[in-house]
Amino acid sequence: MPRRNGTGPFWWRGRFKGCGYRLTIPRKAIVDVLDKANKHLSAEDIYLSAHKVYPAIGLTTIYRTLELLVQMGVVFKFASGDGRARYQLSAGPKAVKYHHQLVCTTCGRVIDYADFIDKEKELFSQTEKGLSEKYNFKILNRLVRFYGLCDECSQQRTVTSHKLQVTSHQSPERSKDC
Amino acid sequence: MPRRNGTGPFWWRGRFKGCGYRLTIPRKAIVDVLDKANKHLSAEDIYLSAHKVYPAIGLTTIYRTLELLVQMGVVFKFASGDGRARYQLSAGPKAVKYHHQLVCTTCGRVIDYADFIDKEKELFSQTEKGLSEKYNFKILNRLVRFYGLCDECSQQRTVTSHKLQVTSHQSPERSKDC
DNA sequence: TTGATAATGAAAACCATTATCAATATACAC
């Protein structure tokens, strides 16, 4: 007989009750989607998945419940480049407390990596410790984005730059930096 | 007689011309605002400032020019938590190529810090070098956000939790985590 | 089971950003 608290499969039920919030079918469906997906999803992603198990659910409830979960500290919300926010569980057994990405500013490609290199863990461990003390700030999550040119895009700038040439005498061909 | 290229006060003029873009009054005004402010601004911030020196300017031109500058690699654009994008020069003598912030998930306060603790610069340098090689990715800018509780908000949760108590028998007082 | 009230969802509102398009400014040829 499994325990239904702490880190068990229904750890989040206690969170709702403990906060004085009612445990409803839409809310169960939403947390369930986040728990099973175990990666960052947009509100619409969550809506589409939850809709399958509970077709009556509305997009409004998705947004409302997500905000609630963020306030409770159960979900981490962060902005992505495409104008839609992303949400992921940041509490419970499957919690992910960091997001590290390489973002190509030319094609928009996002490389979401978790296989940190040697120096990286040390870097953030030390940095977070220093910042916590210096600013008396309790760090719970982090988002790290390196912006630049992906493999393909940086090659294209040198290899296919001639494609950008224009015949008009009024438009001098754009250099490879434009 | 000062040079008007490279890192001089009008370094960005050559960028426009070199890319085949015309040098217009609205464009000058926009770059000038970014150059003088030397911190990240929203499109509206830029509009309001540029409007003072060139009242005929339209918000549309602000967005269009910013996108152009981003494509040219002169401006770095990143998402802030409030739904408005921020822009800052990332080329020229005043370029800023990184943004490090502490974001309070309770009150929304943002601490924008640049006074890096010891070792931080070196570790980022090494980390970026490692990532560049591993993913063959040319890193140009970075955004680092630590999310959590600011000084005030983490104190309030313990000190004033009694304020959250509700008299209704149906609403058990929210614990300090809600 | 009942009743107070928390939660829901359809619809409308909101708001930053984009697309349209007719008018204008720029820069090159002459």
Added chain:
DNA sequence: GTGTATATTGATAATGGTTTTCATTATCAA
């Protein structure tokens, strides 16, 4: 300088993710 091709502008409308509104429904302690 003048003329001409076209890049640029800005008012306006449209877009799309997110919030607000509000009448209806579901939850849960008693």
